[in-house]
Amino acid sequence: MASTSTPQPRGPEPERSEVALGRLGDFVGFRLRRVQNQLSRKFAAANADLGLRSGLFSSLAIVAANPGISQSELSGAVGLDKSVTVTIIDELEKYGWAERRRSAEDRRRHALYVTPEGDRQLDRLFARMEEVEGAVLHQLSDAEHQMLNDVLDRMYDAVVREL
Amino acid sequence: MASTSTPQPRGPEPERSEVALGRLGDFVGFRLRRVQNQLSRKFAAANADLGLRSGLFSSLAIVAANPGISQSELSGAVGLDKSVTVTIIDELEKYGWAERRRSAEDRRRHALYVTPEGDRQLDRLFARMEEVEGAVLHQLSDAEHQMLNDVLDRMYDAVVREL
DNA sequence: AAACGATAGTTGACTTTGTCCACTAATCTC
């Protein structure tokens, strides 16, 4: 991947203006989206040099945490379609960060594993992510941070359970 | 940090395939994305009958809260490109929910206004959004809800300020 | 063991969404 030009994720700059939010400000979903948009924008900018496809990082992280996971399970965990997962694993293999191994018990399955090089890359990515989040989390006390994680987990459980 | 990452020795026991998050669980951005994805999915499903384009709802809400706002200002507020805003306003006008009026002072600008019908539609949409969020927020105490909003606002201010 | 349906992975067509660039009309500056 030496010759291709790196795609630069740039977008409209976050505007600090005096626009009223109105009733929109009463909803958590709006605040959530706002923060999350900016965070992912920052993370993409920090990793623009690598030209990472979105979803690649989390997929790699999930595989690392679940050695031998199948592509279907990975799809479910990351929330992507199976077909998208295929192309992500393709890229991961191309980079040499992960590999497919046919499962011995069920030869339909591809058991996924992270390579040592993939582990190193993951370390780098996690470090960058920590850096990006650090500036934001610095605003929060430890208790608030903990509360936030806890609340978000409960919200996630609630919203997932009712589907 | 919350209680999520649990190293699982995945044995050949497919009781309930719980996927480990690993280090990913240490990041707020991940949790944020997770919850927000599910929430917006639910909201889209609740409004599938209307075939709403994404961003249309928030645009309408912003116009309602800022009568006479220009398209550029709206773009900045919602975080979309100007060209995208154009097509959104096109749709809003087609539905009869909003309208462009040429500004008298600056004839380049389109001052945007929500129609009475648009206001009624907005009421319906806000009601649905409340319904969608209600199931999730029900998990939270009032104090937690308040703290969540406060924390998210501070995070947003922090991430916006450093650009 | 042959046949059936179900599952894992793959591929390709299609839609949606966002980004970028060029063009116009109007405004502002000098």
Next chain:
DNA sequence: GAGATTAGTGGACAAAGTCAACTATCGTTT
């Protein structure tokens, strides 16, 4: 008035997700 700037528009393009079909394996039924 000339030239630069801004608001809005249109179109080309790329990234990303959805969907349906297809192959190969597996499990179960008969």
